[in-house]
Amino acid sequence: MEIFGLEPTLFWTSLFVITTFGLYISIAIWARAASTDDFYVAGHDVPPVFNGMATAADWMSAASFLSMAGIIAFSGYDGSVYLMGWTGGYVLLALLLAPYLRKFGKFTVPDFVGDRYYSQAARIVAVICALFISFTYIAGQMRGVGIAFSNFLHVPIEAGVIIGAVIVLFYAALGGMKGITYTQVAQYCVLIFAFMVPAIFLSLQITGTPIPQLGFIGNAQDGTPLLLNLDRTLTDLGFTAYTQGVKDRIDVFAITLALMVGTAGLPHVIIRFFTVPKASDARKSAGWALVFIAILYTTAPAVAVFARANFIDTVNESVWSDEAAAGTVDRGSLGEGDTPEWFYNWRDVGLLDAEDRNGDGRIQYRADPDTNEVTRLDRDIFVLANPEIGGLPSWVIGLVVAGGLAAALSTAAGLLMVISSAVSHDLCRKVLFKGMSDTQELLTARIAAIAAVLVAIYAGINPPGFVAAVVAFAFGLAAASFFPAILLGIFWTRMNKQGAIAGMTTGLVVTAAYIVHFKIGFSSIVLGACALLAAVSLLVLHFGTREKGRLPLMLILSVIAGMAGISGLAGYLPDLAMGTAGQWFLGISPEGFGTVGMLIAFAVSVSVALVTPAPPPEIRDMVEDIRIPSTRAHVGHDAAAAE
Amino acid sequence: MAESGEDHDIPENRFKAYWRENLTLMAVLLAIWALVSFGAGILFRDVLDQFSIGGAPLGFWFAQQGAIYVFVILIFVYSALMHRIERKYDIDDDQG
Numbered sequence: 001m002e003i004f005g006l007e008p009t010l011f012w013t014s015l016f017v018i019t020t021f022g023l024y025i026s027i028a029i030w031a032r033a034a035s036t037d038d039f040y041v042a043g044h045d046v047p048p049v050f051n052g053m054a055t056a057a058d059w060m061s062a063a064s065f066l067s068m069a070g071i072i073a074f075s076g077y078d079g080s081v082y083l084m085g086w087t088g089g090y091v092l093l094a095l096l097l098a099p100y101l102r103k104f105g106k107f108t109v110p111d112f113v114g115d116r117y118y119s120q121a122a123r124i125v126a127v128i129c130a131l132f133i134s135f136t137y138i139a140g141q142m143r144g145v146g147i148a149f150s151n152f153l154h155v156p157i158e159a160g161v162i163i164g165a166v167i168v169l170f171y172a173a174l175g176g177m178k179g180i181t182y183t184q185v186a187q188y189c190v191l192i193f194a195f196m197v198p199a200i201f202l203s204l205q206i207t208g209t210p211i212p213q214l215g216f217i218g219n220a221q222d223g224t225p226l227l228l229n230l231d232r233t234l235t236d237l238g239f240t241a242y243t244q245g246v247k248d249r250i251d252v253f254a255i256t257l258a259l260m261v262g263t264a265g266l267p268h269v270i271i272r273f274f275t276v277p278k279a280s281d282a283r284k285s286a287g288w289a290l291v292f293i294a295i296l297y298t299t300a301p302a303v304a305v306f307a308r309a310n311f312i313d314t315v316n317e318s319v320w321s322d323e324a325a326a327g328t329v330d331r332g333s334l335g336e337g338d339t340p341e342w343f344y345n346w347r348d349v350g351l352l353d354a355e356d357r358n359g360d361g362r363i364q365y366r367a368d369p370d371t372n373e374v375t376r377l378d379r380d381i382f383v384l385a386n387p388e389i390g391g392l393p394s395w396v397i398g399l400v401v402a403g404g405l406a407a408a409l410s411t412a413a414g415l416l417m418v419i420s421s422a423v424s425h426d427l428c429r430k431v432l433f434k435g436m437s438d439t440q441e442l443l444t445a446r447i448a449a450i451a452a453v454l455v456a457i458y459a460g461i462n463p464p465g466f467v468a469a470v471v472a473f474a475f476g477l478a479a480a481s482f483f484p485a486i487l488l489g490i491f492w493t494r495m496n497k498q499g500a501i502a503g504m505t506t507g508l509v510v511t512a513a514y515i516v517h518f519k520i521g522f523s524s525i526v527l528g529a530c531a532l533l534a535a536v537s538l539l540v541l542h543f544g545t546r547e548k549g550r551l552p553l554m555l556i557l558s559v560i561a562g563m564a565g566i567s568g569l570a571g572y573l574p575d576l577a578m579g580t581a582g583q584w585f586l587g588i589s590p591e592g593f594g595t596v597g598m599l600i601a602f603a604v605s606v607s608v609a610l611v612t613p614a615p616p617p618e619i620r621d622m623v624e625d626i627r628i629p630s631t632r633a634h635v636g637h638d639a640a641a642a643e
Numbered sequence: 644m645a646e647s648g649e650d651h652d653i654p655e656n657r658f659k660a661y662w663r664e665n666l667t668l669m670a671v672l673l674a675i676w677a678l679v680s681f682g683a684g685i686l687f688r689d690v691l692d693q694f695s696i697g698g699a700p701l702g703f704w705f706a707q708q709g710a711i712y713v714f715v716i717l718i719f720v721y722s723a724l725m726h727r728i729e730r731k732y733d734i735d736d737d738q739g
Contacts, residue, residue, distance in 0.1 A: 088680050088710065090714065095669050095672060095673065252685055256681065280735070290715050294712070297711055298708050627658075627662060628653075630736045630738075633653050634651075636654055
């Protein structure tokens with residue numbers, strides 16, 4: 001059976017998807033990487049505007065493209081945390097991090113941490129953070145690809161995940177950062193076009209202006225302000241007004257800050273700024289990235305308002321037909337006042353449902369669960385459903401699907417790059433096998449990319465529990481581990497390795513524990529998995545930092561953690577109860593806890609650094625050097641005084 | 644300007660003056676960053692919501708639109724002013 005009954009939609013979707021995929025592959029063949037420089041940082045010669053575009057595509061994931069507008073539509077003001085949180089981080093990047101990291105001039109984030117803190121242990125901790133953050137994130141992307149394929153191209157979800165993964169692998173392994181960068185530029189163009197076309201159509205329909213940002217503050221066709229109309233309609237139906245939220249103010253504050261700081265600390269975002277020619281280009285590039293991101297991020301809240309208003313208009317009090325739901329009558333014959341065709345179509349795939357419980361033949365959409373008849377409402381569908389809701393031509397739907405895939409693939413590629421460079425460059429070449437040649441390193445990077453894709457395929461098909469908490473994990477951990485370590489490394493010359501290692505580890509462990517406790521719950525299996533993760537980390541630390549004649553403390557701890565892990569997986573550890581919202585620390589949700597984790601990491605880093613020896617003098621010189629954009633000017637110390 | 648194309652040392656006190664100017668500029672811009680997002684969009688939004696921009700309450704508008712526009716402007720302003728500071732201290736990267 002055809003899910004959507006629409007042959008044209010399938011045709012346009014296939015056409016757009018195949019064309020764009022062909023485009024990405026052609027670009028990858030044209031932009032092959034020949035050296036490690038090409039592979040990791042695209043030869044340091046990407047123009048700032050292009051890098052801005054690539055960063056925007058890298059940054060905007062399947063979640064930004066497909067889910068965000070829907071989430072805002074049904075949370076109103078509370079959705080602002082994503083809008084401010086996922087854009088404000090670029091100000092921090094441009095002012096505090098990007099130019100200095102570019103001047104530093106290496107390949108990866110663990111590179112900076114390891115060199116600045118003159119420590120293999122710090123480098124390994126950074127590698128572990130980078131891998132964990134990136135794997136959580138990439139599993140979510142692959143899932144998004146699978147869902148888009150299965151809903152629109154009638155392909156099983158497994159096949160969809162595999163097709164997407166193979167395409168990403170093709171250009172990531174072949175072209176490295178160079179291939180990824182130019183594919184991302186193309187993907188940005190596809191995704192922004194696909195997002196704007198339906199937004200402009202909807203804005204014209206609902207407010208009469210083609211610019212969604214103006215439609216957002218404009219009047220509905222009847223001449224009254226759109227937002228105030230929506231507020232009134234929602235309060236009449238028993239909901240909170242759209243422009244008011246239900247979250248605590250402190251939680252809104254904490255989530256926004258955690259997302260901003262987390263953005264600035266995410267490795268796949270940071271490495272994009274290694275690809276531009278100069279430090280000053282890193283600043284400009286962050287500016288361009290935010291321009292390209294802002295186009296989507298200022299349109300999304302408008303799309304959200306249109307979607308919510310349209311939904312209420314067309315669904316509430318509409319005439320329900322059990323025959324149409326069962327598919328025994330032609331849905332194309334449904335008319336004005338009937339529950340719309342798209343509602344039944346999405347009901348077929350289990351993402352919407354309604355039940356005429358009071359038997360009046362109509363559907364009531366209400367806040368009160370006793371009278372509400374919209375029994376299932378998946379907020380993720382709205383960007384995909386909007387073209388149908390607005391009655392737009394079927395090619396627009398195909399375009400949106402291609403856009404969603406572009407968003408997911410571009411982000412997955414950036415993450416794959418972080419994973420492969422963390423393994424080949426930071427772990428293998430810098431820690432485990434120091435004698436590696438460039439050619440061997442390049443080969444390792446490509447093998448690591450293939451291995452990472454296999455894991456991502458598995459995680460996309462069988463999503464582990466933590467994928468649902470991807471936002472909390474990725475941003476919280478980046479905020480609590482990388483951000484303080486990098487920021488202090490640039491702005492405080494006294495910062496030393498002891499402080500950095502203590503700060504990163506504490507931030508990571510405290511934040512991860514809080515999120516697991518409130519999002520997943522420490523059952524015996526989860527405890528065991530955490531212990532095994534710790535065991536592997538300790539083992540790598542042992543091999544990376546061992547010295548002859550010293551007690552192998554890391555190895556001993558690793559064995560203990562390994563045994564705890566196995567007994568946990570076997571179910572011998574206690575199942576601890578999952579935390580409830582009432583027990584949140586200061587009322588801060590797991591999504592916002594990154595803020596607390598970051599403050600703890602800062603406090604621990606500074607206190608530990610102050611009671612341990614200052615870093616060696618060459619570190620001071622290095623920090624001074626990265627603060628000067630020119631590669632030809634250096635700070636003269638004693639030499640200048642002696643002249 | 645003449646020697647900016649060659650390797651050269653800059654005296655420590657000039658470096659410190661440059662860094663102080665950079666930090667001051669950063670502090671001002673980050674204060675604006677916090678003011679439009681955490682200030683206008685979250686802490687003082689109830690006050691601002693008494694006013695409106697078009698058909699939207701002002702505080703709500705800042706949280707969903709205004710803050711983002713200001714963020715973009717802040718980065719380009721920083722980029723331009725920093726470039727001027729770097730040229731003044733002859734440590735810009737115009738020639739590498």
